[in-house]
Amino acid sequence: MQCSYFDAVACRSCTLMGQPYGDQLTAKQRHCAHLLERYPDLEWLPAVASRESGYRNKAKMVVSGTVEEPLLGILDAAGEGIDLTSCGITGEELRDAFPVLAAFVTRARLTPYDVPRRRGELKYVLLTVSPDGELMLRLVLRSTESLVRIRKHLPWLLDALPTLRVVSANLQPEHKAVLEGEEEIVLTEQATLRMAVNDVVLHLRPQSFFQTNTAVAAALYRQGREWVQEVDPASVWDLYCGVGGFALHSAGEGRAVTGIEISREAIASAEASRNEAGLPGVRFAAGDATAFALAADAPPELVIVNPPRRGIGPDLAAWLEASGVRRVIYSSCRAQSLAKDLAAMPSLRPTRARVLDMFPQTTHYEVMVLLERAPL
Structure with a gap:
């Protein structure tokens, strides 16, 4: 893709502008694999490509x-x-x-x-x-x-x-x-914008966050749903749940799903989506993800985390390590933070990973990792 703004040095936000898209995607996969090279048994699924242009919603x-x-x-x-x-x-x-x-x-x-x-x-x-x-x-x-x-x-x-x-x-x-x-x-x-993503309708309030690339966000949620369905857990936590994308895609008969997000506007959006979909097994609450986990009486069978760029941090990583949770799905927008958090959870081994190119023409990308607790 070529950009007249970039060529004229009027805007250089897209630092990879002008590079062949295939090369961009390969470099992102290589970068992520390098950061996670301490896990040689990690299975890498094919990367999810994006449209090169017109992708921002x-x-x-x-x-x-x-x-x-x-x-x-x-x-x-x-x-x-x-x-x-x-x-x-x-x-x-x-x-x-x-x-x-x-x-x-x-x-x-x-x-x-x-x-x-x-x-x-x-x-x-x-x-x-x-x-x-x-x-x-x-x-x-x-x-x-x-x-x-x-x-x-x-x-x-x-x-x-x-x-x-x-x-x-x-x-x-x-x-x-x-x-x-x-x-x-x-x-x-x-008061809300309806975002139809896969077979889920998300309600987006003005101050709620949603991924910048709708098509790749849909692929992200589909991958999360696939991993959840493989395990078929009775209970799921979606920490840093935003407007409830992972939680609502994880809903299933008899399954208790809890979404936690610090933004009350995002939680209001998630609750509107849940109510419209008629999913009584899904609960949302506004609060700090780490504080919620540390105060819980018992862990769920599966935890999904989708933190901001800084990652989940040492306290939540330590809780997950000691909790006995069998599986974790970690969606990261900064692989350096992911690598640091994984090092703090040695009992939870990454078994599968997938790069999703949420941000073509830039060095940024999303990566999802499925973690499974090593047998005793």
Whole structure:
């Protein structure tokens, strides 16, 4: 894939841009295998490839420029805006929506935030597309000053973007490198974006996290479900469950599934999905994954962990090592953290692994590992 922004040195976020995709995928497999080379018996399943372009289901666009001529994209080193509305890794539905959003900025008189001068209102436009082509828009604002105008012109926006389902305003008043604030104001009747992934419908609330690459996320959940079904455990924990993707894919007759996630918004999303699917055996709770495990009376038969980049950490690794849990499915977005955590759980041996290329054109990838407790 070639990118005019990359070639012009306007954006270098995709550090592998221009390299043949097959070479990228091979290098990622090689990198992960090197990090896990202390496990020579590990079976490597074929890597899951992605589309090279148009794979991103979300766009996080800095808003700069002026009310009359807003720019959606990124900032350069001096804090000036660079338009990225033709970014090739962004989904087509998102790219098609950007001109309408720019027109809405002008129509609603939303002053772009000027970072060097610390003035203005609209900081970011956050846009997500579902597999069905429906959109969720979040406007990150410094204050509520523009809400009256946003509400006034919202009918125009919904008419101009007929696939737009959810619109919200997020308040982030501080001048610092933080994407969003805690307060979210939903401006549409519909409050969740329906994400149909495999045969599961996930409800995504504005402040909930979902994987950037829907097709590869679907493969991730299918692999997790396959490993769970092979074992057919009576009880499963999904720690760092997010909006419940692994937990809902793990549901089965007579199986007790518990999902734990620190974000209350994500848990609200997961519960909405569970209720719509009619899965009484699946329970979700907001809380710290490590604290939940350490306070539990007894472990489940199988644990799924899908932690942030830092990994599960020494406390949860130590608990899993000592818990007697027979199997663990570990989904990692940073293989270095995975390797460190595995070293802290010597009784849980990785038996199968699979690289899933969630982020083409970059060095990042996802890897799933099935761990099984070594016999005594």
